[in-house]
Amino acid sequence: MPRPELESPTTDPARQLAAMAGYDRRLYERAGDVITLLREAGRSEPELATLYHDSRIRGDRTRVQVFSSWPPGVLRSGLDVPSAVDVYAALCNIDVYAVLTGERGWSPDQAERWWCGALARELLGTFGPPLNGHSGCDPEVGHGLE
Numbered sequence: 570m571p572r573p574e575l576e577s578p579t580t581d582p583a584r585q586l587a588a589m590a591g592y593d594r595r596l597y598e599r600a601g602d603v604i605t606l607l608r609e610a611g612r613s614e615p616e617l618a619t620l621y622h623d624s625r626i627r628g629d630r631t632r633v634q635v636f637s638s639w640p641p642g643v644l645r646s647g648l649d650v651p652s653a654v655d656v657y658a659a660l661c662n663i664d665v666y667a668v669l670t671g672e673r674g675w676s677p678d679q680a681e682r683w684w685c686g687a688l689a690r691e692l693l694g695t696f697g698p699p700l701n702g703h704s705g706c707d708p709e710v711g712h713g714l715e
Contacts, residue, residue: 582643583689585635592686597666598677602664627653636692645694656691660684665710 580588597604606619611618636650645654661684669675669683 580641582693584642586688586692587685589632589635589657590681590688593661593664594677594681594684597663598614601663601666605667625658629658642694645675645692648692653692657688660687660691 574715588647607617611621632654636644636653644650648656666680669680670677675683
């Protein structure tokens with residue numbers, strides 16, 4: 570399925586991050602329990618562990634592809650693509666989503682907005698207006714409690 574917000578050379582990095590965060594939010598809203606079950610069942614069932622691992626690798630490959638397409642200077646100084654993928658994985662995962670929406674009482678919208686701001690702060694080289702003047706999310710949202 571084409572992903573124009575990720576694949577278009579005219580899409581700015583902040584909008585690409587917002588698209589990825591939105592995808593993760595929708596995935597976790599719809600299938601978070603299944604993902605968690607699959608991961609936990611993989612502890613004793615090697616086939617399920619492989620399925621979970623392979624899906625994580627596919628997600629990482631997409632992020633490598635997107636982050637590698639950015640011109641020099643877009644990633645925060647000192648951050649390479651593999652490290653950027655690691656930061657993304659640390660922030661946008663089923664466990665963080667579950668804590669925010671389950672334990673902390675955030676709405677899925679709040680979690681997505683926080684991810685957008687956190688990803689922009691942690692990954693992008695300059696924290697000003699995104700390239701091409703577009704904003705994929707509100708970068709000032711830092712706590713998700715609006």
